[in-house]
Amino acid sequence: MARDTLPVAVLGAGWAGLVAASELTARGYPVIVFEASPAVGGMAQSFKDDDGFSFDVGAHFITNRLAGMLGLGAECRTVRHYGEAVWFDGRSHSYPYGLVKNPRFSASALRSRFAGLRPGTRSATSARDEFAKRYGTALTDQVAAPLVEAWSGTPADELAPSVVNKISTSMLKTMYLRLAGRLSNRAVAIGYCRELPESASVWHVYPASGLGQLVARMAENVQESIRLSSPVEAVLVEDERAVAVRVGGEDIAVSGVFSSLPIHFLPKVVQGTSALDDLAEFRFRPMVFVNVKMDGRQLLPNVVLWTPEPAFRFFRLTEATTSMPWLAPDGKTVITADLGCEVGDEIWSMSNEEITEMVITQMEAVIPDARTRVLGSRVMRTKLAYPVFENSYEARRQAIATEFPIEGLVPIGRNGEFDHLLMEDVYWRTVRSVDVFARNE
Numbered sequence: 001m002a003r004d005t006l007p008v009a010v011l012g013a014g015w016a017g018l019v020a021a022s023e024l025t026a027r028g029y030p031v032i033v034f035e036a037s038p039a040v041g042g043m044a045q046s047f048k049d050d051d052g053f054s055f056d057v058g059a060h061f062i063t064n065r066l067a068g069m070l071g072l073g074a075e076c077r078t079v080r081h082y083g084e085a086v087w088f089d090g091r092s093h094s095y096p097y098g099l100v101k102n103p104r105f106s107a108s109a110l111r112s113r114f115a116g117l118r119p120g121t122r123s124a125t126s127a128r129d130e131f132a133k134r135y136g137t138a139l140t141d142q143v144a145a146p147l148v149e150a151w152s153g154t155p156a157d158e159l160a161p162s163v164v165n166k167i168s169t170s171m172l173k174t175m176y177l178r179l180a181g182r183l184s185n186r187a188v189a190i191g192y193c194r195e196l197p198e199s200a201s202v203w204h205v206y207p208a209s210g211l212g213q214l215v216a217r218m219a220e221n222v223q224e225s226i227r228l229s230s231p232v233e234a235v236l237v238e239d240e241r242a243v244a245v246r247v248g249g250e251d252i253a254v255s256g257v258f259s260s261l262p263i264h265f266l267p268k269v270v271q272g273t274s275a276l277d278d279l280a281e282f283r284f285r286p287m288v289f290v291n292v293k294m295d296g297r298q299l300l301p302n303v304v305l306w307t308p309e310p311a312f313r314f315f316r317l318t319e320a321t322t323s324m325p326w327l328a329p330d331g332k333t334v335i336t337a338d339l340g341c342e343v344g345d346e347i348w349s350m351s352n353e354e355i356t357e358m359v360i361t362q363m364e365a366v367i368p369d370a371r372t373r374v375l376g377s378r379v380m381r382t383k384l385a386y387p388v389f390e391n392s393y394e395a396r397r398q399a400i401a402t403e404f405p406i407e408g409l410v411p412i413g414r415n416g417e418f419d420h421l422l423m424e425d426v427y428w429r430t431v432r433s434v435d436v437f438a439r440n441e
C-alpha cells in the first residue's frame, strides 16, 4: 500500500487519543484507534454507585472555555466555589491569604526575595531550592517540601525546579483571580491551563452527566475507527521511523503513530531502535484514592485541605461536593484522601477496609466526629497518577519535549508527554501535534 494511503494508528482511546483521532479524521487521514480496555475514556471516566454517589479519578472539572468549544456549554453546570487550605499546628490556614498573613512565613519570604534580587544570584538546582527562593525557607520546610515529597515519593532536593513551575501560579495573580471569582460567584480557573491565558472569564464547569459526556462527544466523530480490547503489543521502527504496529499478533503498516501510552513503557514496545531506551527510568507516582462517603456537608474547611504533617499518611483531602453539590445525594458528602505510594508497598497492599479505617482515624484530627458520619467507602488504586520530574533525568525530559527522536511517532497526552496536563492543555497540545504531523507529511 502506498505510504499516504496507510492509516495513522492512535494508541489509547483516552482523552488525548480521541482528540488526536478526531483531528486527524477532520484532516482526511484514515485512522485506527487501538484501546487496551473494553471502554473509551481512560482517566476521564466517572462512576455512579447504587447509593447515588458519583466518583471521578480524583476530583475532575473542566472550564467553560473547553466546554463551549466542544459545543457542551449548555450541558454543563457551573462550579460556584473552589478554595484550598492547609492544615498544620492543629488548625486550618486558608490558601493563599492565611499563609501570606503568617509573620514567620512572610518574613522568610521577604528575605528570600531580597537575596534573589542581588546580582549574580544563581538559578535553583532543585524543587526545594526553587520553593525556598519563591516562598522562603520557613514555608518550604513546613509546608511545600513535605507536600511535594509525599506527593512524589522523592526528596525535594532530588526533584527538578520545574516541579514548582507546574504547580504554582503567582500569589498575587491567585489573589486577583480569587477575588474575581468571589465577585462573580463562579470558581474562576487558577493554575488550570497553561496553553491559554488565565482570566476572570474562564471558570470551572462540570458536564451534567459526568466526564463520560465529554468523552462521548469527542468519540462521536471517530466511533467507526475505535477498536476496543485491542492492546498494542509493539510499535515497529525502521531507520528511526515508525512504520507499523502489532496488535493481536498482526503487524499493521501505518503512516504514523500517535501514542498516549505512558512514556516509560515505550522502550518495552518500540522495536527496531535503542533511541528510547533511557525513557524506561522516567517514573510515575502511583496513588491510592480513598473516597469516604459521609453524612453532612462542608465538613472540611475548604474544598481542598493539604496536610503536610507526617502524622497524616494522606497529603490531601478533597470534599468535591463543596464545589459540585450534585456529586452526592442531598445532605451527604464524599471526602477523598490521596495517598502516594509505590506498587506493592504497605499502602498499596492494604485491604480496602484497613486503608479506610486508617484514613478515618487520621481524619478525626480535622473532623472530630468523622467516624460517626461514615456511610461507606470506595477505594481506587492507580499506578500512573502523576509524572515525577526527577533531577536525574530532567535534561532528557526537556530534550524530548522539544524534539522526539523517532520520526512519525508522536507522544500525546498526560502520560505520553510525561507532563502534568489537564484536559484543556491535552486538547490544545494534541491539536498542535496533529498540525505539525500534517505539515511534515
Ligand SMILES: Cc1cc2nc3c(=O)[nH]c(=O)nc-3n(C[C@H](O)[C@H](O)[C@H](O)COP(=O)(O)OP(=O)(O)OC[C@H]3O[C@@H](n4cnc5c(N)ncnc54)[C@H](O)[C@@H]3O)c2cc1C
Binding pocket: 011, 012, 013, 014, 015, 016, 017, 034, 035, 036, 037, 040, 041, 042, 043, 044, 057, 058, 059, 060, 061, 062, 230, 231, 232, 233, 260, 261, 262, 384, 385, 386, 412, 413, 414, 415, 416, 421, 422, 423, 424, 426
Ligand atoms: C488525580 C487526577 C485528577 C485530575 N483532575 C483533573 C481535573 O480536574 N481536570 C482536568 O481537566 N484534568 C484532570 N486530570 C487530568 C486528566 O485526567 C488527563 O489530562 C486526561 O484524562 C489524560 O488523558 P490521556 O488520554 O492522556 O491519558 P489516559 O486517560 O490515561 O488514556 C490512555 C489510554 O491508553 C490506553 N492504553 C494503555 N496501554 C495501552 C496499549 N498498550 N494499547 C492500547 N491502549 C492502551 C489506556 O487504557 C487509556 O484508555 C486529573 C488527573 C488525575 C490523575
